[in-house]
Amino acid sequence: MRNQDLTIDAGPFRVNVSTSDARFLDTLNDFYEHAIWREGPDVFDYGIRIFRPRNLRRWIRPQVLFEIDSRRPFEPHPLENAFPMFEWSLNWCIATSAHRYMMLHAGTVAFGDQALIMPGTPGSGKSTLSAALHLRGARLLSDEFGLVRPETGDLLPMPRGIPLKNASIEAILGFDPAAPLGPTYPKTRKGRVRHLRPDRESQIQQDVPAVPRWLVFPKYEAGAKETLRPLDKTEAFRQLAFNCFNYRLLGETSFRAVDQLIRQMDCYTLSFSNLERAVEQLSALASEPGPAAAGET
Amino acid sequence: MNLLNQVLRDPTIVRAWEAGDWNRFLPLARNARLLGRCLHLFEEHGLLDVVPQRLVDQFQGALAQTSYVQVQAKRELRQVQRVLDREGIALMALKGVAYLAAALPPRGWRNLSDIDLLVREADIERAEQALKQAGWGPSGEFDSYDQHYYREWMHEVPPLRHHSRETEVDMHHNLAPPVSRIRIDAEKLWQDAVMAPEEYGRQVAVLAPVDMLLHNAVHLFMNDELRGGLRDVVDFRDLFEHFAEGETNFEQHLLQRAEVLGCGRPLYYAATTARRLAGLDLSPDFIAAIQAHAPVYPAARLMNWLIEQALAPKRLGMWQTAVANQLLFIRSHWVRMPPGMLVRHLWHKTFKSKKPPTHDAEMPG
Numbered sequence: 169m170r171n172q173d174l175t176i177d178a179g180p181f182r183v184n185v186s187t188s189d190a191r192f193l194d195t196l197n198d199f200y201e202h203a204i205w206r207e208g209p210d211v212f213d214y215g216i217r218i219f220r221p222r223n224l225r226r227w228i229r230p231q232v233l234f235e236i237d238s239r240r241p242f243e244p245h246p247l248e249n250a251f252p253m254f255e256w257s258l259n260w261c262i263a264t265s266a267h268r269y270m271m272l273h274a275g276t277v278a279f280g281d282q283a284l285i286m287p288g289t290p291g292s293g294k295s296t297l298s299a300a301l302h303l304r305g306a307r308l309l310s311d312e313f314g315l316v317r318p319e320t321g322d323l324l325p326m327p328r329g330i331p332l333k334n335a336s337i338e339a340i341l342g343f344d345p346a347a348p349l350g351p352t353y354p355k356t357r358k359g360r361v362r363h364l365r366p367d368r369e370s371q372i373q374q375d376v377p378a379v380p381r382w383l384v385f386p387k388y389e390a391g392a393k394e395t396l397r398p399l400d401k402t403e404a405f406r407q408l409a410f411n412c413f414n415y416r417l418l419g420e421t422s423f424r425a426v427d428q429l430i431r432q433m434d435c436y437t438l439s440f441s442n443l444e445r446a447v448e449q450l451s452a453l454a455s456e457p458g459p460a461a462a463g464e465t
Numbered sequence: 466m467n468l469l470n471q472v473l474r475d476p477t478i479v480r481a482w483e484a485g486d487w488n489r490f491l492p493l494a495r496n497a498r499l500l501g502r503c504l505h506l507f508e509e510h511g512l513l514d515v516v517p518q519r520l521v522d523q524f525q526g527a528l529a530q531t532s533y534v535q536v537q538a539k540r541e542l543r544q545v546q547r548v549l550d551r552e553g554i555a556l557m558a559l560k561g562v563a564y565l566a567a568a569l570p571p572r573g574w575r576n577l578s579d580i581d582l583l584v585r586e587a588d589i590e591r592a593e594q595a596l597k598q599a600g601w602g603p604s605g606e607f608d609s610y611d612q613h614y615y616r617e618w619m620h621e622v623p624p625l626r627h628h629s630r631e632t633e634v635d636m637h638h639n640l641a642p643p644v645s646r647i648r649i650d651a652e653k654l655w656q657d658a659v660m661a662p663e664e665y666g667r668q669v670a671v672l673a674p675v676d677m678l679l680h681n682a683v684h685l686f687m688n689d690e691l692r693g694g695l696r697d698v699v700d701f702r703d704l705f706e707h708f709a710e711g712e713t714n715f716e717q718h719l720l721q722r723a724e725v726l727g728c729g730r731p732l733y734y735a736a737t738t739a740r741r742l743a744g745l746d747l748s749p750d751f752i753a754a755i756q757a758h759a760p761v762y763p764a765a766r767l768m769n770w771l772i773e774q775a776l777a778p779k780r781l782g783m784w785q786t787a788v789a790n791q792l793l794f795i796r797s798h799w800v801r802m803p804p805g806m807l808v809r810h811l812w813h814k815t816f817k818s819k820k821p822p823t824h825d826a827e828m829p830g
Contacts, residue, residue: 417530419536
């Protein structure tokens with residue numbers, strides 16, 4: 169196949185992908201149908217090439233490479249993993265260059281224009297929770313990046329396919345057998361991976377920011393009873409700052425931004441073992457009266 | 466010449482740019498670590514209204530990163546200074562960290578990953594020991610050959626890094642290796658050194674303006690096979706313009722000093738390159754005078770071609786760039802070492818050195 173170009177919006181970033189891999193291109197088209205930029209030539213943030221290196225491995229266990237600005241920061245991956253590799257590599261591009269934003273390591277969803285932020289280290293269940301909340305109708309902002317515009321405190325969406333890993337795949341299929349999952353990638357560096365496709369609404373509204381309203385630190389724990397426990401704001405500050413990719417780099421900017429976020433959000437922790445009950449608890453937050461009705465006095 | 470060079474020469478050309486031009490420009494600027502510099506250039510020329518917002522965001526992201534590493538670099542300098550002051554060892558800041566310390570124009574956008582320092586040759590061993598006792602250690606694995614290479618043949622000790630910090634410390638005792646074609650009398654540099662303004666109660670010495678430019682030239686065209694790339698050329702331009710503004714006869718002064726230190730040839734390369742590829746304005750007199758340091762015509766032609774392929778390729782990833790870099794790499798060794806030593810060095814590097822382990826850059830998620 170000849171090289172083909174596709175321009176996709178990933179939240180505030182416009183990404184041009186050039187590839188000769190038909191299967192990868194199909195997956196991209198399928199996942200980001202409503203995020204493809206079709207209005208002719210435009211300026212983009214990252215020009216990425218996904219291609220097969222010209223060597224012997226072209227025929228025996230073929231490989232695929234990621235290239236940006238003529239640089240190849242990663243070792244080649246097996247050809248069949250082109251899509252997960254692209255997703256990781258794009259995340260890497262953003263995490264290493266988009267310091268115009270404060271980048272929280274968090275799953276983020278929105279109810280209306282109000283956002284729920286769920287920071288967490290890998291294994292905390294933030295991706296699974298984001299996926300489950302999205303399947304129950306919350307707008308997916310991101311399962312990985314909470315992009316905050318520091319001067320306004322707005323949370324910017326960046327809805328990408330959610331990479332569900334290993335047991336999470338079955339957990340989500342058990343939660344919603346009709347979940348729109350992409351192909352299975354049995355052997356990636358993170359184990360077995362399947363992506364959940366963000367819905368049309370989330371993709372179309374990816375240029376609509378949300379207002380951070382709830383902060384919940386999730387923790388998957390076998391046998392835990394699902395309860396939202398209010399979290400002391402000082403502790404919430406410490407933990408949110410810890411879960412910010414570029415907190416140290418942004419210095420005072422991120423200190424002020426985190427401070428502002430903590431002040432305006434209700435902060436909780438959530439231990440959970442059952443996805444259904446966890447989603448119930450989190451959705452209940454959204455049906456409580458808004459901050460205006462609750463009042464300050 | 467590529468779009469980045471053209472912008473450096475005349476930023477107003479972006480008024481006529483379309484999306485495709487910006488898309489060719491961004492990878493060049495990002496690769497050359499000149500995003501922050503370009504933002505300043507556009508600002509200076511009142512062009513921000515024609516720069517796509519998407520790119521302004523990219524520029525600002527790069528600048529945020531730059532100001533972080535600048536803070537780290539200045540902190541590292543203060544820490545080293547504290548240790549060396551205690552030992553009574555005189556210290557000079559070089560290159561990027563010197564521009565920061567002396568508040569010179571590159572400070573608004575200059576990225577840096579290590580700090581370069583100068584101490585006297587007689588002090589360098591003591592300085593290294595003092596730093597090692599205070600928590601610094603080798604920044605990588607250096608085998609006995611590498612140790613020998615740095616200590617005996619080069620003008621520096623193997624790079625150091627403090628165990629709890631990220632910034633690398635490169636400690637030199639001269640601006641060029643003692644075995645190279647260019648031999649600089651370091652004592653002359655110390656005599657003319659100037660003190661940077663005080664910060665946090667400390668002052669550090671930096672090279673005199675003319676020496677700073679000559680160091681940039683020597684570093685780029687003698688030591689480092691143009692590895693600093695276009696960024697170092699832009700430093701040369703920015704410093705040159707700044708110093709020339711503050712001192713009448715600066716150009717004359719620079720030429721004289723190049724004679725004294727024996728750096729005419731690198732100055733020729735640096736000045737003509739900054740003029741061609743980074744938009745430096747030179748007086749006709751200076752251009753005429755610098756020709757005295759040009760190599761013979763065919764060599765000058767070849768070097769021009771090499772420099773252009775390395776620093777101004779039409780786009781990234783061209784084979785000419787790879788060829789030019791290889792030839793410049795060979796040349797940098799040629800001018801740096803006598804032939805016998807070079808053969809030994811290449812022999813060792815080809816057959817004896819342990820290859821550094823390759824690993825993926827770290828990924829989030």
